Amino acid sequence: MHPLSVGRIRVSAIVERAGPTPLAWLFPSVTPEMLERHRDWLAPHFLDAKGRLLQSIQAFVIETPGLRAIVDTCVGNDKDRGGRAPFHMMRTSFLEDLTAAGYPPESIDVVICTHLHVDHVGWNTRLDNGKWVPTFPRARHLFARREWEHWSSENDDDTKRIMADSAQPVLDAGLAQLVEMDHRISSELWLEPTPGHTPGHVSVRLASEGADAVITGDLMHHPVQMAEPWVTPFDSDVDHAHKTRREFCERYADGPVTVLGTHFHHPTAGRIVRHGKGNADVPAAWRFRVDA
Numbered sequence: 001m002h003p004l005s006v007g008r009i010r011v012s013a014i015v016e017r018a019g020p021t022p023l024a025w026l027f028p029s030v031t032p033e034m035l036e037r038h039r040d041w042l043a044p045h046f047l048d049a050k051g052r053l054l055q056s057i058q059a060f061v062i063e064t065p066g067l068r069a070i071v072d073t074c075v076g077n078d079k080d081r082g083g084r085a086p087f088h089m090m091r092t093s094f095l096e097d098l099t100a101a102g103y104p105p106e107s108i109d110v111v112i113c114t115h116l117h118v119d120h121v122g123w124n125t126r127l128d129n130g131k132w133v134p135t136f137p138r139a140r141h142l143f144a145r146r147e148w149e150h151w152s153s154e155n156d157d158d159t160k161r162i163m164a165d166s167a168q169p170v171l172d173a174g175l176a177q178l179v180e181m182d183h184r185i186s187s188e189l190w191l192e193p194t195p196g197h198t199p200g201h202v203s204v205r206l207a208s209e210g211a212d213a214v215i216t217g218d219l220m221h222h223p224v225q226m227a228e229p230w231v232t233p234f235d236s237d238v239d240h241a242h243k244t245r246r247e248f249c250e251r252y253a254d255g256p257v258t259v260l261g262t263h264f265h266h267p268t269a270g271r272i273v274r275h276g277k278g279n280a281d282v283p284a285a286w287r288f289r290v291d292a
């Protein structure tokens with residue numbers, strides 16, 4: 001994504017990883033033919049010539065006068081994810097890229113995690129002499145209370161690993177703040193509840209000098225979900241996630257709000273536009289139009 005101005009706010013994407021995602025991994029019940037019906041508006045940014053979905057894992061840095069925040073901290077390096085691809089023991093230059101973009105970790109005031117999944121909390125910590133330490137040593141880390149309560153009481157190995165290496169060290173350092181799902185960080189920056197993908201999932205709203213933007217988090221994983229009711233295996237509550245997605249599209253369609261898709265491939269930012277009334281094959285009625 002090209003850096004974006006929202007009034008006095010500047011938003012930059014720091015990409016950890018980008019490229020094709022296997023269709024069967026993201027939408028197991030969808031065939032390539034079903035996806036191809038949307039080529040006219042998805043290609044080339046979100047669907048490549050070979051019919052593959054394009055996605056990113058990225059963090060957004062938000063600069064307001066007086067406050068620097070980062071939204072979602074990707075997968076992180078060196079994390080043991082039980083040997084399971086694609087997130088196990090990753091090594092990327094994310095932290096160097098963040099610094100090179102002008103945002104050294106010490107300069108971040110606030111970390112916002114839209115939810116506590118593996119690809120949104122990873123860089124909360126980094127390995128230092130065999131110990132997980134907060135990557136952003138000065139930052140308040142905002143977790144929705146409901147989200148924290150849900151995942152910290154789960155007992156499966158995957159979740160326990162993620163909490164132990166990417167959330168607990170932040171709490172232990174006294175840097176975590178459990179907040180309500182509509183928490184206001186400033187007059188220009190606040191959380192918007194969008195539960196379903198996970199119980200305490202939030203989106204992030206920005207407003208400045210008459211300009212508006214919203215960061216989706218994972219209420220959508222790909223723009224095609226504006227036009228299709230497709231769900232991913234990663235949604236905690238499929239029906240709730242779908243309802244939240246539809247309400248989100250209703251709320252922002254044909255409006256002035258720039259939508260930044262957390263997993264949307266470059267150029268990432270655009271508008272939701274209404275597209276007819278839909279039909280039996282394509283029940284929902286929106287499209288994504290990228291900013292020029």
Ligand SMILES: [Zn+2]
Pocket residue numbers: 117119120218263
């Ligand atoms: Zn995600």
